[in-house]
Amino acid sequence: MEFKVPTMAELMAAGEEPEILFWVGCAGSYDERAQKITRDICKILHHVGIKYAVLGTEEGCTGDPAKRAGNEFLFQMQAMTNIEVLNAYNIKKIVTGCPHCFNTIKNEYPGLGGTYEVIHHTQLIQDLINEGKLKAEGGESFKGKKITYHDPCYLGRGNGIYEAPRKALEVLDAQLVEMKRCKSNGLCCGAGGAQMFKEPEKGKKDINVERIDEALETNPQFIAAGCPFCMTMLSDGVKLKDKEQEVKVLDIAEITVRANGL
Amino acid sequence: MVAQILFLVITLAAIALFTFNFRKIIRNIRLGKSADRSDQPQKRLMTMLRVAFGQSKMVVRPIPAFLHFFVYIGFIIINIEVLEIMIDGLFGTHRIFNGLGGLYNFLIGSFEILALTVWVSCVIFLIRRNVLKLKRFKGVEMTNWPKSDANYILIVEILLMSAFLLMNAADAKLQILGANHYTVAGSFPVSKYLMNLLPSSEGALVMIERGCWWFHIIGILAFLNYLPYSKHFHILFAFPNTYFSNLEPKGEFTNMASVTNEVKAMLDPSFVPAETEAGKFGAKDATDLTWVNIMNAYTCTECGRCTSVCPANITGKLLSPRKIMMDTRDRIEEIGKNMDKNGPEHQDGKALLDDYITREEIWACTSCNACVEACPVNIDPLQIITELRRYAVMEESQAPASINAMLGNIENNQAPWKYSPADRFNWANE
Incomplete structure (x- = not known):
């Protein structure tokens, strides 16, 4: 990539906080086709100059597929681990590249101690268009x-x-x-x-x-x-x-x- | 006087029998596990008014919505007439509400027009089911009984409306003849066309009028008692079912509190969990579901809108959300009957999972919520499917091998695929 994607760990070390956390998701991290989309979301964030960061290797599956498959144990293990990381970084706002991550973090994390403002990347794009930052x-x-x-x-x-x-x-x-x-x-x-x-x-x-x-x-x-x-x-x-x-x-x-x- | 006493006895017996059966259904619903749906009463009321009273989810399919609207309005409005019939029956009066004057004529006139629209709608519904054979009314779960049930309901409604109109026609003719007891009351925009079909002798007319009157009211009381055995129960349960329906986003699945305790204890050994009753995870039988799920099952009128939009069903898989609801009702009915016969502790060795709903069905679900969205009375088949999956996975570790592999990957690699967590950020290096 032409620019460096900032991680939360780096921002924290520099004593900074991002405006928004980009939650990449498993597909966005590993699936070749989805990786391209991930990089494009970063390009948009970079282009409009929003201060953002990703968790990098500190991110783990939200637990969505485990929950839909019926494994509530594994889901809550994943959720609580992720919430601990997100809360430690004092995250307030999250944009996700995946509707499944979006739904899980937005709707199912609050009951387990993780309350954030969560938007999907298409909502972010719409907001940016409305604000005139994206054409x-x-x-x-x-x-x-x-x-x-x-x-x-x-x-x-x-x-x-x-x-x-x-x-x-x-x-x-x-x-x-x-x-x-x-x-x-x-x-x-x-x-x-x-x-x-x-x-x-x-x-x-x-x-x-x-x-x-x-x-x-x-x-x-x-x-x-x-x-x-x-x-x-x-x-x-x-x-x-x-x-x-x-x-x-x-x-x-x-x-x-x-x-x-x- | 004999007629009045007979009427009173029949009415009381019908109400008593209905109450007896209705209480059994409430008992069956209460066999379900607790679920708190007491929050946001105002929003719940609005949902009920919009979805049940306002029929807002019916409009997606305009033709049945239009026809159903007539039957629904007919059902609600003509009940005012039933009130008059009840009072007339008890006190031997003739058209007691006649004192309303012009308003009375207007009311009877509207009832007649509604009765005609109900009649026509029901005939069209019968044609849709039996002549046009719409795909929505077919499926593995649509065996003889559900098909007959639907036809019985429509035929009874046609007969009741026919009796109502014939009764009015005879009454109107008797009024013209100036027959004793038949004081002039009401306007008859529809039944006046039936008058010519009737005999002109006063005796025969009184017989027809009385016959139809008795047939109509006994028919209504019998129909009331048919409801607990029928899919037609939705005319009552649509209201509480929408009131108590899920208000959260459809994508949100419940977090199981019993699991939260165990997970917290696992992540933090110093955590002391609050005392919770030990129970199984998920649902194996209908009694492991919540009362809302069971009420959903009693509310289902087997219209098949859910199944017709289910991606699994559309592409030929065994799963049918309508069958999930019908199986749940059949099973809880069976459990209830067993309890009545053999006492509350009786176990018949059967369960909802496997004896009614197969594994192949629950694993075919994409959790897309199309069935939930499609239901005109806010029934949620997905919740039942999820509870059955929870049992299969957490109590039995019986998931398809590829699902187990995916779960193992999440546990070990923090991703559903077999990739190293260390490589998670590699996408940024390209």
């Missing part, structure tokens, strides 16, 4: 391009956030097309509830293929995502349908970075 200029033009947005369950139905990601796309002056099942009626990509980590039960179709069929019906040039797990499922679906050349699956952070030439 869609200086980079790739999405003007008139056909984009369809896939609602991640834990951002949409789980937390009622439907508008922020769409606002972040509206600024592109692109042609936003909705899938038949969208917003509160959006169809899951198939990865939630710990499905990401197992083979699906037997059935007649994979869920991500069902979703991609629906997305392709809108004839999009881009499918916009806001979740690293959706990203995997949707990309796999596009690959399976042999549409990789025509249709690109991009995270809203990636689209923002491209549009601004960051």
